[in-house]
Amino acid sequence: MFEEVVGGRSYRIYADRRWTNPMADATPSKLSGPLDLGWRITDGGYLALDARINFFTLAYSLSPGMLSQTPGVGAKYMIAYTDSDGTPLSGSSNYHLSLPPNIPTANFWSVTLYEAENSSGLANGQPFPSLGSRDKPAQNADGSTDLYLGPKAPEGKSGNWLATVPGKGYFAVLRLYGPTEAALNNTWKPGDFEKVK
Numbered sequence: 001m002f003e004e005v006v007g008g009r010s011y012r013i014y015a016d017r018r019w020t021n022p023m024a025d026a027t028p029s030k031l032s033g034p035l036d037l038g039w040r041i042t043d044g045g046y047l048a049l050d051a052r053i054n055f056f057t058l059a060y061s062l063s064p065g066m067l068s069q070t071p072g073v074g075a076k077y078m079i080a081y082t083d084s085d086g087t088p089l090s091g092s093s094n095y096h097l098s099l100p101p102n103i104p105t106a107n108f109w110s111v112t113l114y115e116a117e118n119s120s121g122l123a124n125g126q127p128f129p130s131l132g133s134r135d136k137p138a139q140n141a142d143g144s145t146d147l148y149l150g151p152k153a154p155e156g157k158s159g160n161w162l163a164t165v166p167g168k169g170y171f172a173v174l175r176l177y178g179p180t181e182a183a184l185n186n187t188w189k190p191g192d193f194e195k196v197k
Contacts, residue, residue: 001057001119002081002088002171007050009033018086018192019078019174022055023067031067058119069184072106076179081116081171084192088116089171091164094150097172098191101143106178108133111147113162116169124163131162132175149193 004012004020011020025033036042039052055062058079068074082088083095103109110132113122122129131137131147137160139145148154149172153161164170174190182188 001054002116003054006054007048009051013078014186014189017189018082018084019080019190021077021079022051022058026067026069028069031064031069037062037064068179071181071184072178074179076176076183078174078176078190079171080174080193082193083195085195087195088169089149089164089193091151091168091170092166093164094148094154094196095193096196097147097149097193099145099147100188100190102182102188103133103145103176104180104182104188105133105176106180108177110134110175110177111162112173112175113149113164113170114173116171122165122168122170124165126163129162131160135159148196150196 004010006022009025011022011024013019013021013024023032027033034041034043035048035051039048039055040046041048065074066077080089089095097111110130112130113124114120114129115122137145137147146160148157148161149164151164151166172193176183
């Protein structure tokens, strides 16, 4: 599940970022890239077993809405397993995540944390292991949003903070509901998780 290349396909959404998605190579005419929704390679008709195992270790289902390439419809998921250096995310460390202005969604966005061990929501002591636009985190003057992740909230930043659990690995999913054109063509790029020293 934590691999960036599976079965010869790169899952990286951006060449210069660590965000991944099993359908990163999707296009408007091939919504799941070279696969069909049965995890078969469309040009050869064979089962992409590595890709299938990878996905179902992460999630329990896949829907057409998760593959939509129509602006304002469905959702776009971006998954981060590591920080900007490629080191797995650790609940003992502190991170900063920068989301540029004009987050490209017609509906709302969220960042949700999951346990690396079993892909369940991270039991971090907060009501939900998620933070998003509906929570109204503080924005910077330029419209960007800074999120903080770690065992303790930085002073004055609790509204933009997601708690992590020391000793537990986790991963994060950035969801854009009703992704607009800048999300679909990858011109809007979230920052990587930057470890705070």
